Amino acid sequence: MGRSQVFTSAFLALATLGAAVPMPGSRIASSRRGAAAQNTTGSITWGPCSDQFAANLTCANYTVPLDWSNPGNETIQLGLVRHEATDKSARIGYLFVNPGGPGGQASDLVSSIAQSPGVVNPEILARFDVIGLDPRGVGLSTPVQCDTDTYNRRVSFFPKTQAEYDALVAYNKAVGESCRAKTGRLIDFVDTISAVKDHEAVRKALGGEKINLLGLSYGTQLFSQYAELFPDNIRALVLDGNLQHSQGESSNLLIESTTYELTLKKFFEWCANSTTADCVLSGQDVEAKFVSVRDKAAASPIPAPGCDDTSCRANVTDEDLRFTVQSYLISVGSWPNLARALEQADAGNATLMSEANPLAVGDPYTDSSLFAGTAIACQDWDHAAASLADVLAKGTLGANFSPLTRGACQSYKIQTSCIGWPAPLTNPPKKIVYKGATKILQAQSTFDPSTSYAWGLGLHAELGDDKSVLIVRNGTGHTSYLSDGATTAAMNAYLVNLTMPEPGTVFDS
Template sequence: MSSFQSTSIILFLFFATQALAVPHYSTDTSPNIEWRTCKENDPPNLQCGQIKVPINHEDPHGGHFNLGFARLKSNSMSTIGNLIYNPGGPGGAGSAEVFAQAFLNVSIWTLELLAHYDIIGLDPRGTGLSNAMKCDPDIWNRRVSGTPKNKDEFKKLVAYNKAFGESCRNLTGPVFDFMDTESAAKDMDLVRKALGEEKLTFYGQSYGSQLGSTYAGLFPKNVGRMVLDGVMDSSQSSVAQVAMESNNGYETTLNKFFQWCNTTAECALNGQDIAGIFDKMIATAESSPIPAPGCAPEGDKACRSDATSEEILAQVQIGLLGFSASSVFLGWPALSGAIAQAAQGNATLLSRPIKNTSSHADFSFLGVGCKDWIAASKSYIDLVLIRQMTGILSPHSRGNSQFYEIQSSCIGWPSPPTNNPHTLDPKKVAQLPPILLVNSFWDPSTPISSANALKTKIPNSVLILRNGSGHTSYLTFGKTTEAIDAFFVKGILPAQGTTFAY
């Protein structure tokens, strides 16, 4: 049985499609894109391409690597141009979603959008078709706590982070040291030029919003229509990011999940004290890992034979990414069932997956994260203080968050951060066209507070909201999706603060 890691909107499509296409390229150094089939028997409107980009943009005449992407061509005669897409992560590959739409009939974009744009699923450096980060999965699979209880456990964590990072550097090559978002944004501008586009049309989900805002800060005059869905504010300090996500994101959404469970028959624990059941289950796992008898050590659905409280909390946050209403993704009903099983002593559905390959989106997640955010936690005491602070603010989720994972996983990382949190230059922001920001009310990873923070830094941006739960909004295919399509296709912006029911 699979774990909730596969329920992530970002990771679900990434894992589901990686075996579908492994294009082979020549070593042509032409700056032009050479389009070709990704593999035999591809749909006629699916193509793969690549361009060569500098490993280090500060040394453009130094080493280069192939930046890859997939294109889903529009079948319409009314095509406007190219829309570059990033699914988030960090670590997600845009090509995976293009493959999913082409091969699996998974709806990623509406017919309206597909009729007007060629979709470019761009794989940022270190992901997918773009020199994907490779690491030693055996090191990854070792169990080391990210919440050390003493200095000896802290030393083990630092040693583990260093060993895993060194394995990634050795297997990935020089791109490992240049996986920061600013470098990825500069890559994206080279793709824009290669596509022959005067302006960039871009849709970024989750971390893709950080890629988009970074691009906007670097190349404001090159921005066309840009939508950032599930908004991150990269100007926040590392500690502020941890606090904002754990409290305003995870804890707030978890409380909404409890409320939903008490009022919805779809919940496996409907009519029961789910908050109390959840807290007791976490306390049990903290005392001793809960068995996961349905897990196997190998195969596509491999997971650990038991689950710690730390691992369960991470998987629950991923489960909350799904929409509360039934959808193509496992959502809240399935999460409630997983919690109910774990409370009865079977944590199979919430066990941490085992990695059996050297390339994985989770590896790239750290490759980017450790280059973008300074680990404010340098010592055991630092981690303890952050966890105590966030634990007080977030009693059910206990301060767990993806940003805390970055904090704890990047201590000892062999490549220092280069794209540290910083605000956008007001002079460059003044040159930007309107940007559409989108956020749901209850998003466990990118809370509304983050969207509001970015809005204040881009005054002519328009923020619209979805009165619902789940991470990002386009895939709800409701009124929010229609508003996004209207902006991309016709340039129509909703009124500031417009709230949609779905």
């Protein structure tokens, strides 16, 4: 769903960033670690980040209500990172970025940009203060925390018997209860609408300038819902890799699982026609190789000798494989690694496949992408299945329309992970109604394994031709901004100059 694929590796754009940008091994410390400046009344005071990071980054935190409907009671901390505009004489304003998820750390994206400035156009860094505000529950903000051992227990999300279904529901409840025990009442208030109101509070605290927003993947849901609630406070808004927060459960399964499988077939085609230097399976029947690995894993989990059930699982099931391959497809830069993972798994070593689906490791910052991703999704998306029959029906849908992957995708993982979740559904799917004067720029690739082209068209129809322009990248991969092609250039021209491309423009890069 255009999220950092938190349920399999990260709901999806974060995995894109991980492939395109070298993520730093060190983390920015929040104020709870004594590194970021505390907020002053009604404003934000910037201070140094931890000394593991470049001096051109500054950090802060800001206090907001836990419950925006009852703001006089408990509070939480928001953590944010800033890369200041390098040309202050030509500064345009603040550019808030979100890499996806839910659960993706915006602070990590800004940190990566600061350490690898060539990743984005220099004019963006020159003219904007780039802000990475971690949504509530995520990263530097007060994090969702859960019991690591409980979360890492293996359970089937494709139950075939009543006993397996009961085990799944019991697992979901145990994880949710552990999150409530370690996190407290925050677990009930991590929905996207609350995060939208947090962003607005930070905008005001930074001086009240009109906001510039760049949302990737799940970030398109976050920022389109911001646009609905605060339509008059936006200078520029880019939505890249669009998530349509209005579809029903079966529609989401059908749309995402089929676009995943379609992109997988593009991988097969690319690999078969590549040189062996690019793809180790060049010249082979790559689809047959995938099926071979899937069926071997179904017969008996394939050992992953490089893993020991701490950071990754010691073996890989066919279910693991079908979920994990989606994250490998997110960036074309990861396709050679996917080929190697399939080759090695077929020979009996699934370490590369297991490493792509990491476990929780006990670090609040790192694990928040997993824990908060689940918690946010369960408050944002329908998960009405209440019986084994309901889940089996979804499996039948996948088996018929996506026979290679059998319906495994992030939408399916969310819908089954949230059965029995203790927090209520508070931000249910609905169409976006945007009444602002600022025209929104949407970008969508045609073969996106996570946020389907169909969702891009659907969100554009909700916004309307008079409120948005949709441009298309004719190519593969999840989101386009970090691809540094013509689509990226069009987004940058809009952000800097408010130059809008012609509606219906299709780019090849």
